[in-house]
Amino acid sequence: AQTVTQSQPEMSVQEAETVTLSCTYDTSESDYYLFWYKQPPSRQMILVIRQEAYKQQNATENRFSVNFQKAAKSFSLKISDSQLGDAAMYFCALYSGGGADGLTFGKGTHLIIQP
Amino acid sequence: DSGVTQTPKHLITATGQRVTLRCSPRSGDLSVYWYQQSLDQGLQFLIQYYNGEERAKGNILERFSAQQFPDLHSELNLSSLELGDSALYFCASSGTSGLGLNSPLHFGNGTRLTVT
Numbered sequence: 001a002q003t004v005t006q007s008q009p010e011m012s013v014q015e016a017e018t019v020t021l022s023c024t025y026d027t028s029e030s031d032y033y034l035f036w037y038k039q040p041p042s043r044q045m046i047l048v049i050r051q052e053a054y055k056q057q058n059a060t061e062n063r064f065s066v067n068f069q070k071a072a073k074s075f076s077l078k079i080s081d082s083q084l085g086d087a088a089m090y091f092c093a094l095y096s097g098g099g100a101d102g103l104t105f106g107k108g109t110h111l112i113i114q115p
Numbered sequence: 116d117s118g119v120t121q122t123p124k125h126l127i128t129a130t131g132q133r134v135t136l137r138c139s140p141r142s143g144d145l146s147v148y149w150y151q152q153s154l155d156q157g158l159q160f161l162i163q164y165y166n167g168e169e170r171a172k173g174n175i176l177e178r179f180s181a182q183q184f185p186d187l188h189s190e191l192n193l194s195s196l197e198l199g200d201s202a203l204y205f206c207a208s209s210g211t212s213g214l215g216l217n218s219p220l221h222f223g224n225g226t227r228l229t230v231t
Contacts, residue, residue: 043224103220
């Protein structure tokens with residue numbers, strides 16, 4: 001069985017600063033995909049960034065980037081120049097195909113942006 | 116807007132009742148996934164359909180069932196409802212049977228189910 005662990009239930013950052021959200025995972029598959037989703041108070045699930053395990057280069061999407069450490073099974077999300085609109089729950093998710101069990105999600109990190 | 120449509124947005128019903136949640140995937144997407152989000156269990160994968168066929172099953176209770184119709188919309192049926200079934204139910208779609216960089220999951224806005 002695959003697992004995703006987000007060890008930070010809540011994080012707080014000042015507006016315009018940088019914050020890193022942690023995620024570790026476990027899977028026995030060699031090829032898999034990792035995702036970060038954002039869930040603002042409107043409760044939509046919004047895809048933030050995605051990474052394939054075979055790609056060494058860390059994915060970036062504007063102010064969002066990841067630090068993917070395959071050996072350590074770590075997939076952290078860095079948000080630069082934090083904005084008030086970044087306040088949300090952030091979920092790390094893993095898909096390793098095989099049994100096609102959909103995405104496995106972590107419990108989430110609640111990100112607070114201090115003005 | 117993800118392009119995935121879920122109805123209704125809110126549903127309040129009593130224990131023992133049956134409800135149906137509806138989902139229309141993004142145009143062109145063949146896969147539909149159902150997820151349950153509750154405070155204690157987080158986001159749990161329930162079931163996946165691909166082009167009308169059941170593709171994968173997760174933590175779906177026997178009281179719950181789903182189907183995907185020829186026009187690719189999907190319905191999740193919840194019966195003999197219990198208080199613990201109160202949750203946010205998400206539908207998501209993707210273009211292929213599996214997921215990947217070019218075929219991620221796109222979520223609808225969810226249906227909030229309250230069982231009283």
